[in-house]
Amino acid sequence: MKRRAPDGFTLLELLLAVSILSLITASIMGGIHLGRRAWESSRASETLDEAESAIRATVGLVSKAYLPAANLALDLMTQPTGPFRGALDSCRFVALSEGGGQWGGLILTEIGVDNGPEGRELAVWTKPYRPKEGLTPTRGQMRKTVILRDLARVQFSFFGKQQQDAALPQQGPLPAWSADWNSRIGMPMLVSVKIAANRMGRVIESQATVALRQQ
Numbered sequence: 001m002k003r004r005a006p007d008g009f010t011l012l013e014l015l016l017a018v019s020i021l022s023l024i025t026a027s028i029m030g031g032i033h034l035g036r037r038a039w040e041s042s043r044a045s046e047t048l049d050e051a052e053s054a055i056r057a058t059v060g061l062v063s064k065a066y067l068p069a070a071n072l073a074l075d076l077m078t079q080p081t082g083p084f085r086g087a088l089d090s091c092r093f094v095a096l097s098e099g100g101g102q103w104g105g106l107i108l109t110e111i112g113v114d115n116g117p118e119g120r121e122l123a124v125w126t127k128p129y130r131p132k133e134g135l136t137p138t139r140g141q142m143r144k145t146v147i148l149r150d151l152a153r154v155q156f157s158f159f160g161k162q163q164q165d166a167a168l169p170q171q172g173p174l175p176a177w178s179a180d181w182n183s184r185i186g187m188p189m190l191v192s193v194k195i196a197a198n199r200m201g202r203v204i205e206s207q208a209t210v211a212l213r214q215q
Helices: 011-062 069-078
Strands: 084-087 090-096 106-116 119-128 143-148 151-160 176-178 190-199 202-211
Touching: 011 090, 011 106, 011 119, 011 143, 011 190, 011 202, 084 151, 090 151, 106 143, 106 151, 119 151
Parallel strands: none
Antiparallel strands: 084 090, 090 106, 106 119, 119 143, 151 176, 151 190, 190 202
16 A cells, blocks of 8 residues: 655745745845935935025026116115125025016016925015016016925025215225125125925925125
């Protein structure tokens, strides 16, 4: 009478199966980990690019600030400040269109913070500049373009001389950094911008300084 082979696996077969399963699981988990790291690195790079793009766009606009000499007297007489207004979280100025199809080649520009559907955002408002209006148009009268969404904070600071001695125009207070700009004699020499965005559970910050052309 033939002896029947026992059902099931031998201990050696079971150990071999477990070893192979462990190798397969380790390979899969390693691939998932590498994929996750690559995705996180790519997302972090994209996030940094967003902040840097916002900085480049902002300083690019500020660098076009222009002092319309022909209308300076009118601006000084009719406006509480000069042709450039600066605050901690915004600035408003007259800019050169530099090739843009704008009336007179000058654009009234404001960069600041606004509340959007996804939270706070950094935006720019523009409108063709007209001397009779000066810097008075409201944001509602201007065209809005969003620069950066989910904004954490933005900070402007301004370097220059905001006052001068009427008798000795070349003298007076030395240029200094300030959190606002309310001078009626001209524009700041330098503008520093810090922009921070909320991304991936943390705050990504970028900073730049731009020199303004002094007419």
